[in-house]
Amino acid sequence: EIVLTQSPGxxxxxxxxxxxxxxxxxxxxxxxxxxxxxxxxxxxxRLLIFGASSRATGIPDRFSGSGSVTDFALIISRLExxxxxxxxxxxxxxxxxxxxxxxxxxxx
Amino acid sequence: EVQLVESGGGLVQPGGSLRLSCAASGFTFSSSWxxxxxxxxxxxxxxxxxxxxxxxxxxxxxxxxxxxxISRDNTKNSLYLQMNxxxxxxxxxxxxxxxxxxxxxxxxxxxxxxxxxSS
Numbered sequence: 001e002i003v004l005t006q007s008p009g010x011x012x013x014x015x016x017x018x019x020x021x022x023x024x025x026x027x028x029x030x031x032x033x034x035x036x037x038x039x040x041x042x043x044x045x046r047l048l049i050f051g052a053s054s055r056a057t058g059i060p061d062r063f064s065g066s067g068s069v070t071d072f073a074l075i076i077s078r079l080e081x082x083x084x085x086x087x088x089x090x091x092x093x094x095x096x097x098x099x100x101x102x103x104x105x106x107x108x
Numbered sequence: 109e110v111q112l113v114e115s116g117g118g119l120v121q122p123g124g125s126l127r128l129s130c131a132a133s134g135f136t137f138s139s140s141w142x143x144x145x146x147x148x149x150x151x152x153x154x155x156x157x158x159x160x161x162x163x164x165x166x167x168x169x170x171x172x173x174x175x176x177x178i179s180r181d182n183t184k185n186s187l188y189l190q191m192n193x194x195x196x197x198x199x200x201x202x203x204x205x206x207x208x209x210x211x212x213x214x215x216x217x218x219x220x221x222x223x224x225x226s227s
Contacts, residue, residue: 035213037153044203044217045153056215088153092211096169099153 002027002091004100012108019076021103023089028069033093036065036074039102040085048087049074079105110134110216112204117221124194124225130187130204130218138162138182141207143214144189146200146223156202157189158210167210172198194225 003026013019023034032052037045047056049065052072062077076083084107089100116128130142144156157168157178166178177190187204201222205214 033211033213037214044219045214046217047213047215050213050215090153090213092213095167095211097155097211099155102152 001096002029002094002098004089004091004098006087006089006100006103008103009101010104010106012106013079014108015079015081017079019074019079019083019105021074021087021089021105023067023072023074023100025070025072025091027094029072029091030093032068033091034065034067034072035090035092036063037088037090038083038085039088045088076105081107110206112206112216112218114202114204114218114221117202117223119224119226120194121227122195122225125190125192126194126223128189128191128202128221128223132185132187132204132206135206135216137180137185141209141212142178142180142187143205143207143212144178144187145203145205145214145217146198147203147220148197148200151200154200158207159187160210165210191223194223196225199223199225 005024007022034052036049039045053065064075086102111133113131143158159166159178175193179188201220203220204218206216
């Protein structure tokens with residue numbers, strides 16, 4: 001099973017700042033089959049990024065994904081008030097399909 | 109517009125059973141892999157099970173294999189999860205989610221249904 005470890009667990013930033021979230025895999029994620037989701041309280045997750053770096057439909061370009069093999073990142077270039085939420089990475093390269101433990105971006 | 113609407117959650121005693129449903133609309137249900145993903149209160153996401161378009165392939169996470177059964181009815185655009193021998197650790201919000209292959213990202217999610225296993 002591929003274990004995904006997200007860091008930091010919590011990121012305290014101000015609107016307008018840049019956020020960088022890390023996702024490290026215990027094994028190689030083939031084909032860069034890695035996705036990122038945003039989840040707000042009481043809501044279902046929303047797909048942001050798939051294939052490590054492709055933005056999903058309707059996702060603003062301030063969200064970008066990068067990385068390969070075992071090290072991946074989600075970057076939010078300039079935080080908007082609506083971006084404060086919990087973010088999860090997910091690998092879909094090897095069964096069982098697993099998620100990271102989540103990383104919270106909170107208002108400083 | 110793609111819609112996924114789960115139902116069937118509730119309070120059940122340990123060892124009991126529950127059947128979840130997910131009604132799909134706005135896309136060709138019979139062409140999609142479908143998944144159940146759960147989230148324990150205050151915790152992260154866990155993939156639970158998925159099923160191929162025609163129901164011929166089904167896969168489960170180890171912790172539910174032998175207790176949960178995923179199924180679908182393409183004539184009703186519906187996905188199901190039969191949950192037996194429920195345990196306290198099965199307490200979670202259960203989401204249905206649309207995939208494009210067995211291993212997939214999930215572009216569409218339902219709003220979830222809460223299952224609470226407690227005496």
